[in-house]
Amino acid sequence: MTGQTAVEKKPQDVLPASAQGLRGHPWFTLITVAVGAMMVALDGTIVAIANPAIQKDLGASLADVQWITNGYMLALAVSLITAGKLGDRFGHRQTFLIGVVGFAAASGAIGLSGSAALVIAFRVLQGLFGALLMPAALGLLRATFPAEKLNMAIGIWGMVIGASTAGGPILGGVLVEKVSWQSVFFINVPVGVLALVLGLVILRDHRAENAPRSFDVLGILLLSGAMFCMIWALIKGSEYGWGSGRTLAFIGAAVAGFVLFALWETKVREPLIPLGLFRSIPLSAGTVLMVLMAFAFMGGLFFVTFYLQNVHGMSAVDSGLHLLPLTGMMIVASPVAGALITKLGPRVPLVGGMVCTAVAMFGMSQLTVGTGTVTMSVWFALLGLGLAPVMVGATEVIVGNAPLELSGVAGGLQQAGMQVGGSLGTAVLGAVMASSVSSRLPDNWAEAELPPLSPEQSSAASKVVEVGIAPVRPGTPPQVADRIAGVAHDTFVSGMSTAFMVAGIVAVLAALVAMLTKRGVNAEAGAGVGHI
Secondary structure: OOOOOOEOOOHHHHOOHHHHOOOOOHHHHHHHHHHHHHHHHHHHHHHHHHHHHHHHHHOOOHHHHHHHHHHHHHHHHHHHHHHHHHHHHHOHHHHHHHHHHHHHHHHHHHHHOOOHHHHHHHHHHHHHHHHHHHHHHHHHHHHHOOHHHHHHHHHHHHHHHHHHHHHHHHHHHHHHHHOOOHHHHHOHHHHHHHHHHHHHHHOOOOOEOOOOOOOOHHHHHHHHHHHHHHHHHHHHHHHHOOOOHHHHHHHHHHHHHHHHHHHHHOOOOOOOOOHHHHHOHHHHHHHHHHHHHHHHHHHHHHHHHHHHHHHOOOOHHHHHHHOHHHHHHHHHHHHHHHHHHHHHOOHHHHHHHHHHHHHHHHHHOOOOOOOOHHHHHHHHHHHHHHHHHHHHHHHHHHHHOOOHHHHHHHHHHHHHHHHHHHHHHHHHHHHHHHHHHHHHHHHHHHHOOOOOOOHHHHHHHHHHHOOOOOOOOOOOOHHHHHHHHHHHHHHHHHHHHHHHHHHHHHHHHHHHHHOOOOOOOOHHHHOOOOOO
16 A cells, blocks of 8 residues: 555555455446436537527517626636635535535526526526536546546546537437427436435545645635636626637736635635645646647537538538547547556657647638538547547546545646636637738639629628628528528638647647646555545
8 A cells, every 4th residue: 555644544445456346446436426427518518509599589689699708608617616626625525415416506506597588697606516526526537546546537527528519419319309498407317316326335535644734815816806807807808808808807817816726725724725736847737738629629619510500501410420530530539548557657658649639620721611520520630539548647647646645636726627628729720811801802802803892781790700601681682692691601611720720739839738737646646546
C-alpha cells in the first residue's frame, strides 16, 4: 500500500475489492459516476435541438431561448470550483449524490414548466447541481483507482463524456421529432434514479486527513464574481459589440476580480484554491491545454451543426448521424488513449492528439457547399481521434498532479477550463464569422446581380447568413431565391473556413503547451485505496 498517509486509515479501505463486495469497487465506481456525468454532458448539446420547439410551444422570445442555454452555462461555469471544494470538505460521495438528485429533479421540473421563465429558472438550477456532480465524479475516481489504472479509468470516463456531448444532437433530434421537447428533459429522471441507486449501493466516501475544515467565503465571492463577468462578456459581446463600453466594463471587472482573488488567496488560512497548486508546471499546462482544446472543439462544433442543417439542408437527426464518425472515434479511442498514457506518459499522446486536432481543423477549413459525406466523415473521424487523448490526458494531468485533499478543486478546474474554453471559442470564432460575413456578403451579393440592399437590410441579412440561412423574403421568385441561397451559403462557408483556420492555429498552440505536461506526481496517493 502506498497511499495510506494521504487518506483516513479505515479498515474497510485496505480490504481487496472482492472482500468488500460492491461498496468501493473501483470499476463499479467508474460505472456509477459515468452514468451521473452522462446527464450533464448530454445537456450541454441536446437542449440546442429542443430550443426551436420550446420557443414555438411556449411563445418564448429569442432572448428567452438564448437564456435557456446561457443560464445553464453561467451557473455551471461559475460554480464548478466552489462545488469541487465542497466535495473536498464534505466528501465527494455526498456531493455527487446531491448533484444527481438535484439535476434529475430540475430536469423533471423543466419538462413540467409552462413558461419560458420557469424553464430558464430550472435550467440555472440544473447548472448548479451539475457543478456539484462533475468535480465529485473526478474526485471519486482519483481516490478509488490506483495510479497504474487511473489513466484507463479517466479514459473510459472521457469516452462517456465525449460520446454524450457529440451524441446529444442525435438523441435530441429523435426525441423532439418523435416524442416532444419535454422528453429531452424527462429522460434525465430515470437516468438520475439509476445513478442514485448505484451511488447509494456502490460509492464509498474517501476524505483526506488534511481535507479543508473551513470555507473561504470571500474567495468564493471574488472568484464567482470574476467568472460571471468573464463568461457574461463572452456571451453578450457579440450583442453589445466587442469594443463597446459594456463589454469592456465586464472584462475589466473580471480582470479586477481575478487579481483581487489571487491577492486574497495569499492571505487566507484555508484558501479556496491554494495558489501553490499552480507551481506544478504540468498542472498549469494541463489547465491551459483544456481551455485551448475546448476552444477549438466547442467553437468548431458550433459551426458544423449549422453547416449540416442550414447549408446541406439536413434534419436534426441526419446531422447528428453525420457526426457519428466523431462520436464513434472518441468512443473507440478514449480507452486506448488511457492505456497509451499509462504506458508512455501523457506528453506524447497529448502532443499527437492536438496535432491530429489541428490537421482536422485545417482539413475542415477546406469544406465547401458541395462537400460529400465521405470527405466530411474523414475529417470528423480525425477530429475524434485527436480529441480522445486530450480529454483523457489533460484530465489526468490536472487531477493527478493535485494532492488528494484538493482533488475536488482540481476536478473543478478541469471542468471550468472546458466551460471557459468552450465559451471563448464560440465567442471568438463567432466574431471571426461575423466579421467575415459582413465584409464579404455585400461584394458577393453584388456579383450575383441581386437587388441592392439598404444598410439596414444588409445588416439583417448578415445576421442570418452567419448561421447559414439564406435571407429569402416570402414571395421571392424561385430563380432569385436560388441565387440568394447560393450567395448566402458561399459566404457562410467562407467565414466557416476562416474560423476553422483560427481553430487550427489554436490547436497548434495547444500541441506546444502539451509538451510541458507529465504524469501526475500525486496519482500514487490513490494507489492504496482498493484493488483492481
